[in-house]
Amino acid sequence: MTGPVVAAPNPELVVPRRLLRALGAAARGEVPADARPELSERGLLGPDGLVPETVAATAVAVGSPLVTVRVTAVRPSGTGSADIWVGATRAVLHPEGQGSAAVVSVHRALLPQLIVRATGLGPRPRTGLPAFGATGADVAAACRGTAPAPWAGDAELWRVAWRNSAGDAGGDVAVLDRGPEGLWRPGAGQGQELTWSPVDAGAVWQALAALFALALDDRPAV
Amino acid sequence: MNTLTQQIPGTTSTVRVPADWRTTTDPGIGLLAVEDMTGRFASSLTTMLDPTQHALSQAPARAAMAGLVAPALLDTDGGEGRADVLVCHLAGGISATAKQRQVVVPEGLLVLTFTAATSRWAVLAPVADELLDSLERSS
Numbered sequence: 338m339t340g341p342v343v344a345a346p347n348p349e350l351v352v353p354r355r356l357l358r359a360l361g362a363a364a365r366g367e368v369p370a371d372a373r374p375e376l377s378e379r380g381l382l383g384p385d386g387l388v389p390e391t392v393a394a395t396a397v398a399v400g401s402p403l404v405t406v407r408v409t410a411v412r413p414s415g416t417g418s419a420d421i422w423v424g425a426t427r428a429v430l431h432p433e434g435q436g437s438a439a440v441v442s443v444h445r446a447l448l449p450q451l452i453v454r455a456t457g458l459g460p461r462p463r464t465g466l467p468a469f470g471a472t473g474a475d476v477a478a479a480c481r482g483t484a485p486a487p488w489a490g491d492a493e494l495w496r497v498a499w500r501n502s503a504g505d506a507g508g509d510v511a512v513l514d515r516g517p518e519g520l521w522r523p524g525a526g527q528g529q530e531l532t533w534s535p536v537d538a539g540a541v542w543q544a545l546a547a548l549f550a551l552a553l554d555d556r557p558a559v
Numbered sequence: 560m561n562t563l564t565q566q567i568p569g570t571t572s573t574v575r576v577p578a579d580w581r582t583t584t585d586p587g588i589g590l591l592a593v594e595d596m597t598g599r600f601a602s603s604l605t606t607m608l609d610p611t612q613h614a615l616s617q618a619p620a621r622a623a624m625a626g627l628v629a630p631a632l633l634d635t636d637g638g639e640g641r642a643d644v645l646v647c648h649l650a651g652g653i654s655a656t657a658k659q660r661q662v663v664v665p666e667g668l669l670v671l672t673f674t675a676a677t678s679r680w681a682v683l684a685p686v687a688d689e690l691l692d693s694l695e696r697s698s
Contacts, residue, residue, distance in 0.1 A: 446654045449631065449677050450629055459634075539636075539684070543684045544681075549680065
């Protein structure tokens with residue numbers, strides 16, 4: 338196979354966030370002194386002070402990202418988030434948390450698939466239900482199950498936010514996923530309240546395309 | 560966008576295509592391909608006719624994703640004798656987004672696919688809709 342592969346090249350790379358950041362710093366030649374022993378012990382830093390070839394591209398993405406992406410989800414089981422570092426050749430996802438977690442590293446061209454996997458974006462029924470008004474906080478609380486919800490069943494509120502390394506370009510997309518009652522996006526409402534309107538998954542994809550325009554260097558040569 | 564009407568090979572149906580895109584036709588296999596080769600990003604619209612099929616597929620999404628590399632199904636929609644499928648996949652090592660429309664015409668099952676770089680989808684999604692919606696069936 339000559340094309341990009343979905344499988345992570347280092348399935349054994351299960352690390353806490355601080356060690357992943359240290360690995361990224363090491364790729365820049367800035368190995369944190371307090372992390373050096375652990376990086377070395379785990380084979381993530383060679384005797385020459387260099388990051389091994391097997392994790393080099395992943396480390397470069399984390400240490401010198403072109404674009405960073407944060408995916409946050411609020412669901413009945415709690416709130417979770419993950420960061421994605423988009424580097425020159427790899428897109429690297431790591432869940433936020435105190436403990437160790439698997440690093441998912443894919444070819445940069447697979448960033449869209451990574452976003453789909455992280456958000457669960459996919460086909461939903463077109464229900465034709467009317468828009469409703471609610472603040473973002475109220476919708477989040479309803480998704481957590483700590484406040485009444487103006488819908489039936491479980492729902493999930495997810496948000497994808499991104500910015501480039503220069504900090505001069507970025508954006509975000511928030512979506513309320515009501516499962517069989519479809520996908521909903523917030524728009525301007527009255528006061529603090531937002532107007533949540535049903536959208537199809539294609540419209541969400543089109544909104545996310547602003548991220549892909551920034552993060553994917555897939556322009557054929559002219 | 561300046562478009563012109565193009566007959567779809569093997570059918571009496573027509574579709575509008577950008578006037579400045581390169582057009583290739585092969586009536587033998589019912590293929591019409593139009594590609595934007597002058598812009599910075601290549602986009603394409605292809606049509607394929609399957610004269611052995613005279614009904615929509617029971618699983619249009621699965622049919623649309625067959626043969627694609629790393630496909631991710633994004634959306635499906637149907638109604639009025641058509642099935643639409645939106646999918647992201649890899650093509651030539653880059654991320655591509657394809658919107659496919661399957662419709663039944665008198666000559667068989669017609670499949671129109673608009674494909675563009677995912678990085679350009681925000682701009683090209685309306686073009687995909689405009690071209691796919693321009694299909695005129697003879698009956």
